[in-house]
Amino acid sequence: VDGTRELKEAIINKLRRDNNLEYTFNQICVGTGAKQVLFNLFMATINSGDEVIIPAPYWVSYVDMVNLFGGLPVVVECKQNFKLTAELLKSRITKKTKWLILNSPNNPAGVVYTYDELKDIAQILLEYPHVNVVTDDIYEHIIYDEKFFTITQVEPKLYNRVFVVNGVSKAYAMTGWRIGYIAGRSDVVKAISTLQSQSTSNPNSIAQAAAAAALNGDHSFLKERTRIFKSRRDFMVKKLNSAPGLSASIPQGAFYLFVSCEGLLSKSTKSGKVINNDLDFTEYLLEDHLVAVVPGIAFGLENFVRISYATS
Incomplete structure (x- = not known):
């Protein structure tokens, strides 16, 4: 059992x-x-x-x-x-x-x-x-x-x-x-x-x-996979931190970024919707750009979004 x-x-x-x-x-x-x-x-x-x-x-x-x-x-x-x-x-x-x-x-x-x-x-x-x-x-x-x-x-x-x-x-x-x-x-x-x-x-x-x-079994593959994940992490952190209103810290493990979107609060989308919180920002990314992220409130902290870089 x-x-x-x-x-x-x-x-x-x-x-x-x-x-x-x-x-x-x-x-x-x-x-x-x-x-x-x-x-x-x-x-x-x-x-x-x-x-x-x-x-x-x-x-x-x-x-x-x-x-x-x-x-x-x-x-x-x-x-x-x-x-x-x-x-x-x-x-x-x-x-x-x-x-x-x-x-x-x-x-x-x-x-x-x-x-x-x-x-x-x-x-x-x-x-x-x-x-x-x-x-x-x-x-x-x-x-x-x-x-x-x-x-x-x-x-x-x-x-x-x-x-x-x-x-x-x-x-x-x-x-x-x-x-x-x-x-x-x-x-x-x-x-x-x-x-x-x-x-x-x-x-x-x-x-x-x-x-x-x-x-x-053989664990040698872990080193190469970690190198790939780290390369993706560094690329995404650099790009996100260059985007106005977003701020991403550097994770030391897993394959997620927890990105602050506080700098975008009170901003308006092209359709006129006001971004008041992380849920609004998540909805905007999905509806306007077909990008799926998870709102931070699901993880207990508002005005963040989680982005995964697990897939290539």
Whole structure:
């Protein structure tokens, strides 16, 4: 139900090889994508009124998942470099805080937490032993100028409170295969597996075999793909920053740009429509230029748009 032995062994070896983390078979659950294991984690652990700290910008599903199970999303707007700081975290922790979600590299902004930034966050978490952490590491292998760290690497004392979520969709371009996994404390992972057994049962066995082959296989292609993505990133940042009214920071990972459109607010399109916010700007790009972007409000920050450079 919770993954073949072959795939679990590949995941254990991956976590040891890439992250210097040790897990056993009963600490791993494989689901139909990282989204499902996140969903099942919150279903298994969130009680009504539990608070979940979610740095914004965030992946669109986090808030809805927390709401669905009666939790209270505590959205922290991170306008300074799009990153949660230790000070911001401490200011939002209460007795009801159950979870902190960390996503690095981040969707939609592509920011990557450094070792020192994670160390500072970890020191705050050590002061509050009732707060658990879920790290969404799905873009781990799409990273440019920084080195990837997950928070348990940085502070091993958090090991029993951290749940690592990852998968094969981004690193290996296997989105349609729908294989994600979670690693963490065995009692919680057992609860996740029990829920999965009564809903979707096991992930597709063929996809599991393919995921094991990906995790165990040659990773040399990652370097060349990263070079291609970085070239696209640099091209798009340069072009967007030369456009009046737009401002794009340089992402350190993933394949998105989170572009400010504040400089275009109150401007009018050729058809006379006034751009009042990111939704208006998104609509203008689609209707007048057939360009599809995602409004920043979907990720928790207004007056930005997300642009993907994943496709050639």
